[in-house]
Amino acid sequence: EAGVAQSPRYKIIEKRQSVAFWCNPISGHATLYWYQQILGQGPKLLIQFQNNGVVDDSQLPKDRFSAERLKGVDSTLKIQPAKLEDSAVYLCASSLDPTGLETQYFGPGTRLLVL
Amino acid sequence: LAKTTQPISMDSYEGQEVNITCSHNNIATNDYITWYQQFPSQGPRFIIQGYKTKVTNEVASLFIPADRKSSTLSLPRVSLSDTAVYYCLVPLYNQGGKLIFGQGTELSVKP
Numbered sequence: 001e002a003g004v005a006q007s008p009r010y011k012i013i014e015k016r017q018s019v020a021f022w023c024n025p026i027s028g029h030a031t032l033y034w035y036q037q038i039l040g041q042g043p044k045l046l047i048q049f050q051n052n053g054v055v056d057d058s059q060l061p062k063d064r065f066s067a068e069r070l071k072g073v074d075s076t077l078k079i080q081p082a083k084l085e086d087s088a089v090y091l092c093a094s095s096l097d098p099t100g101l102e103t104q105y106f107g108p109g110t111r112l113l114v115l
Numbered sequence: 116l117a118k119t120t121q122p123i124s125m126d127s128y129e130g131q132e133v134n135i136t137c138s139h140n141n142i143a144t145n146d147y148i149t150w151y152q153q154f155p156s157q158g159p160r161f162i163i164q165g166y167k168t169k170v171t172n173e174v175a176s177l178f179i180p181a182d183r184k185s186s187t188l189s190l191p192r193v194s195l196s197d198t199a200v201y202y203c204l205v206p207l208y209n210q211g212g213k214l215i216f217g218q219g220t221e222l223s224v225k226p
Binding site for chain 1: 152156157158160161164185202213215216217218219
């Protein structure tokens with residue numbers, strides 16, 4: 001079974017530039033999550049999708065971050081404009097069912113460095 | 116919201132058994148306890164999940180006492196490749212399994 005795919009794996013940009021990350025979840029997984037992981041900390045949930053609808057985006061900085069999941073499969077996370085404090089690893093995860101007991105499967109992440 | 120508390124770091128040697136204890140004093144009746152493992156430059160990976168007593172799989176065992184206010188992840192005979200960060204989590208059952216990650220326990224296995 002193929003895992004969660006993410007691209008790019010690394011990205012370096014200057015502050016105030018924009019950047020986009022792509023995620024392809026495991027086939028058939030209805031729920032998709034985007035996390036931000038700052039060095040030395042645990043992942044923090046940014047947004048959760050159920051199919052193509054948003055379930056939770058309470059911790060998404062909506063003035064600069066946006067995410068979409070068209071057709072309920074792939075998803076993109078965008079930052080515009082980027083700030084220095086956005087330097088982090090952005091992890092995508094998916095799960096089969098959002099009831100609370102299903103395992104979340106994580107991708108390898110995209111490491112972002114904002115200069 | 117069941118907040119979890121676990122040691123920041125632990126050291127061990129190859130071949131030893133490692134036990135990482137997590138406290139979750141305000142765990143609710145419907146809550147399960149879940150552990151994830153994260154290697155450097157990788158996303159977290161599910162290890163084990165349990166509700167009460169003992170759960171064992173090919174990777175680890177999870178011990179949960181009757182009051183469920185704590186749990187212990189047991190890794191038998193660790194090797195260098197078990198060096199990772201281990202997260203104890205209580206998925207929010209009424210919020211679609213939302214995971215609130217803490218800082219985790221950084222396990223360092225030495226030869």
